[in-house]
Amino acid sequence: MCCSFFKLSTLSLAVMHAMPAVANDLDFTPFTPTQSDFGGVGLMQMPTGRVAPEGEFSLGVTMNDDYHHYHSSLQLMPWLEATIRYTQVPDRKYNNNPNFAPEDRAYTDKGIDVKLRLLEESYWIPETSIGLRDLGGTGLFDGEYIAASKHIGPFDFTAGIGWGYIGNRANLKGDTSLGDDCGRDTSYKGKGGSFDYGRWFTGCMSVFGGVEYQTPWEPLILKLEYDGNNYQSDTLVVKDVKEMPQDSPFNLGAVYKFGNWGDIRASYERGNTWTVGFTLKTNFNTLAQNWVDTPTPAYNGAQGKSVEDIDWDRVATDLETIAGYGDTKVYADDESITVVGSQSKYRNRDFAHEKAAMILTNTGSKASTYHLVEQQAKQTTIQTDIDAAAYRKVANQEYVGASVTETTTRVNPESARGMLQADTSKPWSVSVNPSLQQSIGGSEDFYLFNVGVTAGASYWLTDNIEFGGGVYVNLYDNYDKFKYDVPPDGTDLKRVRTLVRQYISDNTVRVSNLQLTAFDKFGDSFYVQAYGGYLETMFAGVGGEVLYRPLNSNWAFGLDMNYVAQRDPNSEFGIFTEEVHFDPITGRYYRVQTGTPTGHFTTYYRPEWSWFDDLLIKASVGQYLAEDKGVTLDVSKQFDSGVIAGAYMAKTNLSAEEFGEGSFNKGFYISIPFDIFTVKPSASRAVIGWTPLSRDGGQMLGRKYSLYSMTDGRYPNSEFTNR
Structure with a gap:
């Protein structure tokens, strides 16, 4: 009976492992937003309500037969995305005057986009953003939008309303057959590059949307988009350079991700146009430094030495090579030690303070205070005072969480006290x-x-x-x-x-x-x-x-x-x-x-x-x-x-x-x-x-x-x- 029960239990466990687990949110590969054709988080032609993690910086290129987009996006704040874009139009000249631009120079449009996240996603509320495309350019792609995105399992759904270039389909408001862009002023002021806020959120209005599917294969994301633009107001059509027919309002795309540093994209748009691109990215918040650095000396416990018994030239050398204080002058008496020099090694001054404090403490000086005076171009800018007795407790690790920051005080620079003991400065x-x-x-x-x-x-x-x-x-x-x-x-x-x-x-x-x-x-x-x-x-x-x-x-x-x-x-x-x-x-x-x-x-x-x-x-x-x-x-x-x-x-x-x-x-x-x-x-x-x-x-x-x-x-x- 015992053995039979054991065999049955073993068989049951094997069957349980063979059966697929019940799906839940934790089973899906985490969704990561990707860049649109124009730069900035989005589907293909259309934006989404998503933004990238704070600090994400991307450089990308998107190309098809009509436009070559070169774009860079930066998530400046958790709620603010900024994009700079240059678009070359191969079929249009930069200028008809050969003295102003070479004859083979393609027309180049410069644009700036911004997106502001209004609402973060919650259980019921989608992530919602408002944005402006080409707000500082010549109006080639200018448009505005409000978009909302909601994540459900491996799918991320987006719905939005667009104006201008994004809304030229006019399925919500306007009639593009009249040829007037639904009353929107599509000219640009001056010589381009100005912020023409008078036409924001005016003209044709269209609903757009789409869905992104994170496949079980982590590198691959698939996209389906309903386009809010009909391309009949594009510059190539308006200037009678070429036709841009749209055989379908639905665009299909795929993104293959190379970890966290980049991806390649391909899409079939307008039912007749292939578009390809790639993006390289990093994150300015999470960039990490891996240093081979001079370690902080170990605490030696020395105390009670007089000024005359200390090798101050060695101290000055250690302050430069270990703590990063160069062109240093060291003043000292039995009450205090003052170090005057430039800090060229550590951006994080806590590192410099820790190392300098340990070097000075290990001299065994009777001084009760260390003064670290920083200079830039030989001009004093800030003084950091360190309580020697308090730091000895930190150096000796006498309590949990001991840190040099607990012993420092920032003050205006004062005149150095004591006699000059060492000088490594040079003119x-x-x-x-x-x-x-x-x-x-x-x-x-x-x-x-x-x-x-x-x-x-x-x-x-x-x-x-x-x-x-x-x-x-x-x-x-x-x-x-x-x-x-x-x-x-x-x-x-x-x-x-x-x-x-x-x-x-x-x-x-x-x-x-x-x-x-x-x-x-x-x-x-x-x-x-x-x-x-x-x-x-x-x-x-x-x-x-x-x-x-x-x-x-x-x-x-x-x-x-x-x-x-x-x-x-x-x-x-x-x-x-x-x-x-x-x-x-x-x-x-x-x-x-x-x-x-x-x-x-x-x-x-x-x-x-x-x-x-x-x-x-x-x-x-x-x-x-x-x-x-x-x-x-x-x-x-x-x-x-x-x-x-x-x-x-x-x-x-x-x-x-x-x-x-x-x-x-x-x-x-x-x-x-x-x-x-x-x-x-x-x-x-x-x-x-x-x-x-x-x-x-x-x-x-x-x-x-x-x-x-x-x-x-x-x-x-x-x-x-x-x-």
Whole structure:
């Protein structure tokens, strides 16, 4: 009986394992949103109510016979997605004037999309978003939408309402057979690139929707979409370039994912058109550093040593190699130890404080307080005081969760106490850095760039006066294609930036900077600098800056004033003295800047709201290099990895016609910490910028030093203290 029962039980267990389990949500592969044809989370042509995880950054390409989309999306906030897109139209010329664009140059549309998540998904409520497509472009694909998405098992259902390009089917409102886009103004203001909010949520209106199916095979997602557009108002049809028939309103697609870093896409759209694409992606919040770092020394328990019994030169060396404090001066007596130096190793200052505190504690000094004074360009910015007795408890791990942060206090820098015991500072420095300048989507070529190397050197005449400079060596560029001239629209500004070809392509080696700079500080919160010389590649002159930045404050105010003249690209040290010049390449006259005041009053603000975290907003008001006056708004977001992504726009008193193509100055940039890609910690950064067009309006002077950047450690939530 016993044995029979055992056999029966074994058989029952085997049958149970062979039977499929009852389906539930946990059995399905987790659903991950993917990019649409236009960039940004979506189906194919249509968006969804979904957004990506905060910090996700993607680069993608989507192509068919009609359009080539190059797009980049960034999930700036949990509720805000931003997309930049360039679209080439192979069957349409950029411009019919061969002096403005080569004959084989395809028309290029530049667009900016935003999506705002209104509601997060819950048991009953779908994830709901509102969005605007091509809000800053020329209106080629402009449209607006409200979309909602609900996840059920392996399916993700979407339903939405679209206006403009997204709603041209007009199955909800309007009649496209009338040929007037349902009353929507489809022209664009000025020279393109402006925000034409007057037509948002107007014109044809259509319902759209679809479903995404996460197959049991994890890499594969299938999509079915009901298109809200009928393609009869597309530029190729309106311009009589070609027909874009739609044999079916349903689009079919498939996405194959390569883990978390990318995917490839294929779709059959309009019942007659194949579309293919790929996306590469990463997440700026979750990028991790794997360092091979110098370990923190073990606590040796030494105590009671007098100043004379300590090897301070060894201490200074350890502070540099282990804790990252370079150009160090160490002052000490039996009451305190003061370390004055620059921190070039750790973006997260807690690491530096921990290592420095352990090094100083292991000296066995009688000091009760350690003062760590940070410098930037030899100017003191922030002081961190460490309670020696409290830190010894941390070093000895006398309680659970012991941390150096419990022993530190941030204060304004004070004069060093005690005698100078060691000095590793030097009056000179040298550097070599790669350099990349680029412009995307211009009339001459889709991508213009130059790559080179900048070698710099400086010498400190005193602790407050520096003489330094840099030489740029151009390794490769294609700016010989940049033949900007007075364009067909008649723009005639002074050529303050559009002479870039002469400065770069015509000069392999050029002095990019050569100046004398003096720094000073008044009280606890005022920082100043004055400078003169060759301030940047294109301009020379004199100027100064003052910054008011209280300790631990999330706001600051700055003012820079300069008088500059344009450097002659045909002379290493010459300055333009005549305003009007003749260009033998284009055969036309142009104007340059022979001397003008320029400067801005800038407000810096870091919101401390939970839904706007790690944001920096800069607003600058003043006069620009082309003598136009206006405001520049610069907004940047810092992610958990330390990557900073930002965008800026300058709106001046120039009309769109006076400014030229693009209507106003704008651009984007990403600042990437070096140590994300290296095995050693580093506080250095690389900045990659994208400029849609090189134009002369809204252009600021490039200055060697920014007092706000130099004093970034004065804000407690900056990258220098919590990254």
